[in-house]
Amino acid sequence: MTSSLLFNTTTFAYLISMLLFFVFLASRNKAVGVAAMAAAYGGLLLQTIAIALRWKESYDIGVGHAPLSNLYESVVFFSWTIVLIYALLDIKYKYRVIGAFVMPFALLGMAWAQLGLNNGIEPLVPALQSNWLLYHVVTCFLGYAAFAVACGISIMYLIKAGHDEGGQTSGESSIMGMFPPIRVLDDLNYRAIMVGFPLLTIGIITGAAWANYAWGTYWSWDPKETWSLIVWFVYAAFLHARFTRGWVGKRAAWLSIIGFCATIFCYLGVNLFLSGLHSYGGGK
């Protein structure tokens, strides 16, 4: 059994899960919903084992390090955190159908990693040989994943709100009947960001602490640092607007989507289009 095989199985499980969620939306058959969720949980479990196995495999070939060191490993980890955050949301709030809008992000990540990225285990370059790698990457990606879930929920909100405005009441008969009420979606959007924002804050701070420890500067306006701050500003604006000006609903949903676009640019765009200190995260 290799981690590579398990990652492929995970990708397949997420594909099945996403398709079942779509069938669930269309058919409104509860059993299909349960099956979709089971596939997602199964995939999450497989992926957890696969990540642990890859970690072990890196020690077996003598270059032991946490599997968070290049673009392939980070995309796989991002995918894992998205499903993890979704699973926690499902356990707490039980709005299963959100999976139809969250699983595609996880599947996209896994499919890209498995098909398009170099999955070789490489030794750690000197710059990454630090425990800070684990703290920094884990907190950042948990934050990113919460923002991904918030973005999926916001897309649902906009679809549902647009549909409601269109005059059709979201009766039991339509697909829209499957969606949680827009007030609930708005609240879940906020709750996901409420989890993501502190994690991003800690992620930026651990990054600064590591930079200070390794280079002697906690902040050097490197493109990655700057973009993480841009993301932080967008969500800080979201929270201030919500708390004190009552920006809820559509405007909040759009801010959440813009925030996630900035997050994705911070994660991928900076590595692929701009140069800077995080070059080891770039594609090969």
Add this chain to the structure above:
Amino acid sequence: MTTKQRGFLLSLWDLFCSLKLTMFVFISLALFSIIGTIIPQGTLPPEYLAQLSPAKLKLYRSLGLFDMYHSWWFILLLYLLTVNLVACSIKRLPHIWKIITCPRTVLDTGLEQSLTGVVSFSNPEEPEKIKERIAAILGVEFANPVVTEAEGAWHLFAQKNPWCRLSVYCVHLSVIIIFIGAIIGSLFGYKGSVNILEGESVSSVMSRSEEQIDLGFSVLCEKFSIAYYSTGAPREFKSILTVLENGKPVPNYEHVRVIVNDPLSYKGITFYQSSYGKTGNYHFTVSSLDGKGTVPLLVNSDSSVTLPDGSSMHVVEATEDISPYAQGLSGPAVQVEVHSPNGASEQFVVYANYPELNIQHAREHNGGAVIQYKGAELRMYTGLQVAKDPGVWIVWLGCFLMVIGVYAAFFMSHRRIWIRVKNGTVTVGGNASKNQASFLLFLDGLVDKLKTDLTKEKK
């Protein structure tokens, strides 16, 4: 002060307290920050500057776009953010402070009307007796209450986490503390770099603003080495450093291993492994094609020499063994670059073990001078980043406060419960600063418990 002036100041104050300004500053900071991630920052290579049109160059320079995060308008935005959050805090803090320190302990009609989900139930017993029971239950289930008698009724008030109402101000304060730390760092600290040859020591470093800074002590580089993985990728860059005071090694600062991610700190100054290189002299001989007139030639790694024909030569790269780069060859070799007086330039390899190849090269190139490589005396040097930042602990304090504040702001809630016992009726109300819905569920459970426990007592 005239009315007009006062009006102006008031509206300025309102502007600084406004959330519109906050949103404006956040969005401006986010948008303008993008510029600096696209336009290269700092000291730029002349090739980059040459490709910009003069008009563009002038525009970028005048707006400070090559160092935009330190430009006057970006700093101004940060000042605006600071003024804004200080003003907002000054405006709102007194009210919040009053809620925390002087809570309303009496459930009067006004308060009752402002609360949602107030529940009343009857209990015929003496208020003096059951108020004790309720206080005990409240103490177990929630928090110990304050009991007051007013207008012929007993009032119980209990609260949890009142201080979490300050969390937002804690976050605001943390931002200011981080700024203070950053300012202290830039006023009393510096960033620099230094190259130290193996076996030599330095007592000053070059700051980023190209100033020579005296360390007050010396740092000796005993050795620099690189270790590789079996794949050929570098595994470790390592300098062995010793700190010297008046030429003598300082105890505990001798033979310190400095690698990437593991620096050396002494007297508040920290040395980080950052680069490395070789420096020294390369030895050549130059002769004419027929082998006559051989003269030695010494080339320093940092400079170039003039050849007999007037062209200049410098060493680009050197290796102890050419075999990985050229099949069938071995031994030392250097890559040199030669600039002819007519402006032409070429790069070629000069070998130590293959004089015939060097002659062949000379023959193929207009019968020029024959250059033979005779070896080199090279020394490794280590490149260190040097930083002194007395403000960094203030920054960490700010970061710590920010994390605590953000956590409390999102996940802690100031919850209050009021209970009034009057004329055989018990009235329960409460509110929470966050997640009111789940608090009302808790309140329902509490009311149920009060009802059953109070009737049990009666039997």
